[in-house]
Amino acid sequence: MHVKSMFVRLLIVVGLLFASVAPAGAEVAVVLNSADETVSLIDTNTYTEIQRYPVGKEPHHLMATTDDSHLIVASALSNELVMLDPVSGQIIRRVPKISDPYQIAFSPDKKWFVANSLRLDRVDIYNAADFSIAKRIPAPKAPSHLAFDRASQYVFVTLQDANQIMAIDLKTQSPAWTLPVGKTPAGIWMTPDDKYLLVGVMGSNYVEVIDWRARQSVKKIVTGDGAHNFQARGDGRQVFVSNRVDNSIAIVDQQTLTLVDKFPVPGGPDCMEVSRDGKQLWVTSRFIRQVQVVDLGTKKIVRSIAVGRSPHGVFFKTHAARQ
Amino acid sequence: MIELITQAFVALQASLFESVVQPVLFALGLTTYAELGFDAVEFFLYGVIEIALVWLLLRPLESLRPVERWADRRAVRVDVLYTLLNRLGLIPLLVFMLLAVPIGDLDGWLRLHDLIPGNLEDWLPVLRERPWLSFAAYLLIIDLNDYWRHRLQHRFDFWWALHSVHHSQRQMSFWSDSRNHLLDDLIQGVWMAAVSLLIGVPPAQFVLILLVTRAVENLSHANLRLGFGALGERLLVSTRFHRTHHAIGAGLKGRYRGCNFAVLFPLWDLLFGTARFDDAYAATGIGDQLQGADYGEGFWQQQTLGVKRLLAALAPSSSSHRTADDAYAAGCPQTVQAGSLPSWIARQSAASASNSNNRPSSDWPMPATSLSASAACMVPMMPVSGANTPITAQRTSSTSSPSGNRQ
Numbered sequence: 105m106h107v108k109s110m111f112v113r114l115l116i117v118v119g120l121l122f123a124s125v126a127p128a129g130a131e132v133a134v135v136l137n138s139a140d141e142t143v144s145l146i147d148t149n150t151y152t153e154i155q156r157y158p159v160g161k162e163p164h165h166l167m168a169t170t171d172d173s174h175l176i177v178a179s180a181l182s183n184e185l186v187m188l189d190p191v192s193g194q195i196i197r198r199v200p201k202i203s204d205p206y207q208i209a210f211s212p213d214k215k216w217f218v219a220n221s222l223r224l225d226r227v228d229i230y231n232a233a234d235f236s237i238a239k240r241i242p243a244p245k246a247p248s249h250l251a252f253d254r255a256s257q258y259v260f261v262t263l264q265d266a267n268q269i270m271a272i273d274l275k276t277q278s279p280a281w282t283l284p285v286g287k288t289p290a291g292i293w294m295t296p297d298d299k300y301l302l303v304g305v306m307g308s309n310y311v312e313v314i315d316w317r318a319r320q321s322v323k324k325i326v327t328g329d330g331a332h333n334f335q336a337r338g339d340g341r342q343v344f345v346s347n348r349v350d351n352s353i354a355i356v357d358q359q360t361l362t363l364v365d366k367f368p369v370p371g372g373p374d375c376m377e378v379s380r381d382g383k384q385l386w387v388t389s390r391f392i393r394q395v396q397v398v399d400l401g402t403k404k405i406v407r408s409i410a411v412g413r414s415p416h417g418v419f420f421k422t423h424a425a426r427q
Numbered sequence: 428m429i430e431l432i433t434q435a436f437v438a439l440q441a442s443l444f445e446s447v448v449q450p451v452l453f454a455l456g457l458t459t460y461a462e463l464g465f466d467a468v469e470f471f472l473y474g475v476i477e478i479a480l481v482w483l484l485l486r487p488l489e490s491l492r493p494v495e496r497w498a499d500r501r502a503v504r505v506d507v508l509y510t511l512l513n514r515l516g517l518i519p520l521l522v523f524m525l526l527a528v529p530i531g532d533l534d535g536w537l538r539l540h541d542l543i544p545g546n547l548e549d550w551l552p553v554l555r556e557r558p559w560l561s562f563a564a565y566l567l568i569i570d571l572n573d574y575w576r577h578r579l580q581h582r583f584d585f586w587w588a589l590h591s592v593h594h595s596q597r598q599m600s601f602w603s604d605s606r607n608h609l610l611d612d613l614i615q616g617v618w619m620a621a622v623s624l625l626i627g628v629p630p631a632q633f634v635l636i637l638l639v640t641r642a643v644e645n646l647s648h649a650n651l652r653l654g655f656g657a658l659g660e661r662l663l664v665s666t667r668f669h670r671t672h673h674a675i676g677a678g679l680k681g682r683y684r685g686c687n688f689a690v691l692f693p694l695w696d697l698l699f700g701t702a703r704f705d706d707a708y709a710a711t712g713i714g715d716q717l718q719g720a721d722y723g724e725g726f727w728q729q730q731t732l733g734v735k736r737l738l739a740a741l742a743p744s745s746s747s748h749r750t751a752d753d754a755y756a757a758g759c760p761q762t763v764q765a766g767s768l769p770s771w772i773a774r775q776s777a778a779s780a781s782n783s784n785n786r787p788s789s790d791w792p793m794p795a796t797s798l799s800a801s802a803a804c805m806v807p808m809m810p811v812s813g814a815n816t817p818i819t820a821q822r823t824s825s826t827s828s829p830s831g832n833r834q
Contacts, residue, residue: 139466139630139631141629141631157556158555158556158557158561161546161627161629161630181546181629181630182546183544183546183627200549201543203538203543221535221538223531223534224531224535225531226535226539240538240539242539264459265459287456287458288456288458306458306459307453307456307459329453330453349449349453349458351445372445390462390465391440391441391444391445393437414462414465
């Protein structure tokens, strides 16, 4: 009897083990635990972590390839990109010799892949087709996040420790201009109408609105202390702003450039992902090792999911539009 | 249970960071250092927990099975200060602040020229997906690196001038591990940064490696009679093994200017011919202390004297300093696994006498004293045994009658 019971338990354990490795049919959210050097895979239906595996040193940000076939994890200290299956979250291959990739993005024309090296004060431009290096551009100090104009003429980079944004001309692949902004600029976001750059001023409590063609700051939208990062709601109108010090998420109207709403999210909210149906916002809480799931109808947290240390990037394939 | 402890730790770390550190950084316009501040809080908490655990475990053991009994523990207090400054993060933070920019500039310059520093995983891809194997590999490599760094601390006069602060403790206890000159800490920071550039030490694993290393170092410095057995002492650095390294006069003795340099694994000493396994527990210190050489008692005095020794070592006329401690017969073998202790001491005594004409003329690191006095000082390497004499009495007796010192 006892032996039988143990055997049954063993079968259950083995079954769970296989289930965790291959979550068949599950919708998977990918979370980067930057200080643990791991990826957490979360079943978006059950809100449970089904797998955690090592991916590389200091994975901070992630994004899909231009054809959505792969999910790219930028492993900063491993100097590589790790390609995941965006559905299962499993590793497919690695792209080596990518120097200290922190924040990454493809230009809208799909010609360039740009990687910011926050730690080493540089922006590296790669050919998007094969990730071969095209140009390494010094960018003092602390190039953090990046955004593009629709025509792919410029990549705009926040220089976190210089209190500036820098525009890099993608044709000449050289800095075109810089513009002073507020203290410690972090996230940067292009409005859907291609008119304004929104800059999260992390050292203060506002989002700075930049008319990039006129190269001037035109407005400050107070969102909360430590305004940090952006994510589109997917309706072409609203954008979420994470306020890391204020422990809140603000909603900004990208047409009127005004604050629409704000709700609390604990633990240093950072990167965000929105479900395709627009009902849920997932937020990484850097300082409490959790991912928060917010019901956007009630603006309340419905789930807090434990993950690894310093969770940063978050992604799932069935996300809302990026505008 | 582990989950509950982890949750409590995470909550405490977040609370400390969000209520104390982050508001200060934000007010000072230093939000860019938020992640660093968050990591510093974690480092601080690990330090608090580690100090508490080590104190709770090793202090009673030191009382139960001491190598030496001290009537007066004042000399230990400065080591407590070193430990607090180091383990709670102040010294590591200072080292980081001094090195982050130049190391970052060097790293950036290399990459600008398409020289991307390597990672161990580039050569051993299997490590990427096996965290424990990766941990073991980095632990071994970092310990090997620590072994060679430690050997060079004894090998070069300028480095020994600083490292001797660590060796000058004659009341060695589990607190003594962090007793280092600040410049020594800085050099060690540069050394570790170089290793990181070469093999890409993973930050997450480095924290664990640091905790393991520090725990073993606490134990190996303890004033504790704790044998690991013949095999155990060859697998992990024990109090006895490391005490031999700290033996009076051993610091600069022999071909390798010391023995038992390993931090975690004696394997390195065995491989490179610097291992010495004694049955005895040696008295600790630096040979010339018995002749009155002053390494300072307080923190700043030790730091100041360390700088003076460094300047003297760097002076053009300092070439003979390296042999100073050789005058003390106690020390380490020139080859691995010397014979019995008495026969070895006899050999070293003879070697010491033959070196008498090479004594430095300056007052560092050994004051000008007669050879007969220094030769007699081989006794401190004798095992500590029998009735334990208070350190004050030891100090008094050490200059007049070395055989009566310490025990």
